[in-house]
Amino acid sequence: MSTITLWIQLENEPSPEKYTPNGLSATADLADFAALLCQDIEAFSKLKGRDLQFFTGGDHIPLLVDTLLTGVPNNSAENPLVIRYPLSSTPGIGHAPAYYWIVASPSARGLQKIRGVTTQNFTLFTIWDGDDIEDEFQLNAIVEETSPKQKKRETSLGIKIEGKKAYGEYTLKEVSRLFVKEEWNNIGNAPQFDIESLPQVEPQSEPTDTEYKYFIDSLKNWDSIFCGEIPNEATARCFISIFMGCAILVVQRYLSQCKQGYHPKDLRLLVEEMLSGSRGYGPIDYLVKYMQLVVMVNEA
Known part of the structure; x- marks a missing residue:
């Protein structure tokens, strides 16, 4: 032989x-x-x-x-x-190990930005029944069981991080203790923001006619582009960005005129920014930073 x-x-x-x-x-x-x-x-x-x-x-x-x-x-x-290996009945779905890597690898890279999270302490799971996906063969079995629609298969997966709770598992008391160092039993205990208590706006910090025009024109243009409809979050963000961006421009202009030593990069708008200590909640939609101080956080 x-x-x-x-x-x-x-x-x-x-x-x-x-x-x-x-x-x-x-x-x-x-x-x-x-x-x-x-x-x-x-x-x-x-x-x-x-x-x-x-x-x-x-x-x-x-x-x-x-x-x-x-x-x-x-x-x-x-x-x-x-x-x-193994085969899939739907063209375009690769073998199990490659498919598992394609799904898990981008998740792992994103999670590495969160403090305390490594590629070893997160798990993929199926949204509809919560079962963990421990290896590539289990993932491939899920894909095999999913009925194809127009030659495509769609399934919803989630990520669990060891030692971290899901959003829905936190109580209001825990959230208030984490972020404002107070314990609120109900939302009525939270302090109310009174805009009238803010200092009076200085005349030079008011938007100029040019800035007003830019703001209104931007809103009109995007409203025309979307034909007056806002069907989803991605569309809404286009309008939110106009409000956020124009506000930053006004303050940047004011600081450059009135504050000695102001640098154009001292005040900036950041989008999809990861905050240290965000406890695995993911990136912040909009964040305004003055030098090294976070002055406003906005969720779309």
């Missing part, structure tokens, strides 16, 4: 490896090879040979299962035999 050695690469792995299919003869084909892999590789232990697909190079068409191992074209470290 002659020895066959192939360069193989699992589709989710960064590099190929040399593999010797012990026990197979020179007349073995990819069907025989698939059955052996399911016995020999732990990641395939719950699969059957028919669950595997084989590709070479940049080809998108899988090799036929009766392709002889000795006939795998141009097999080398630069052109390994690529193994995809």
Whole structure:
């Protein structure tokens, strides 16, 4: 029995490896090879040979299962035999490990911005039943069970962070203690903001005619663009940005005229900004910062 050695690469792995299919003869084909892999590789232990697909190079068409191992074209470290698993009945859905990585990797990168969160202490879960998704095979099973609509499959996933509670689990007393160092049993205990208590606005801080015109024109233009309709949050943000942006322009102009040593970058508007200590709540929609002091936070 002659020895066959192939360069193989699992589709989710960064590099190929040399593999010797012990026990197979020179007349073995990819069907025989698939059955052996399911016995020999732990990641395939719950699969059957028919669950595997084989590709070479940049080809998108899988090799036929009766392709002889000795006939795998141009097999080398630069052109390994690529193994995809398991199959999905919907075109465009990749093998499970790659699909899991595509979903989890962007989530992990975003969560790393939050203090105390690492890629090891968050879990994906399904929104409709709350079940955790512990590995790529569970995720692929969920995708398989989701009925395709117009050749697409849609499912809703959430993220749980170890040691952090969901929004809905916090009481008003806990929230008030965290953010204002007071304990409110109901919203009526919260202090009320009285705009009349603010200092009188200095004349030079009033918007100029040019600034008023820019503000009104901007609102009219966007209202025309959207045909007077605001169907979702993304559309609303276009209008919110006008209010926020014009207010910043007025204050920047006032400070540049009246405050010595003022630098144009001292006052700025930030969008989708991560705050240290946000406790995993995600980015702030709009944040106004004066030098290093946060003076206003706004949620769209």
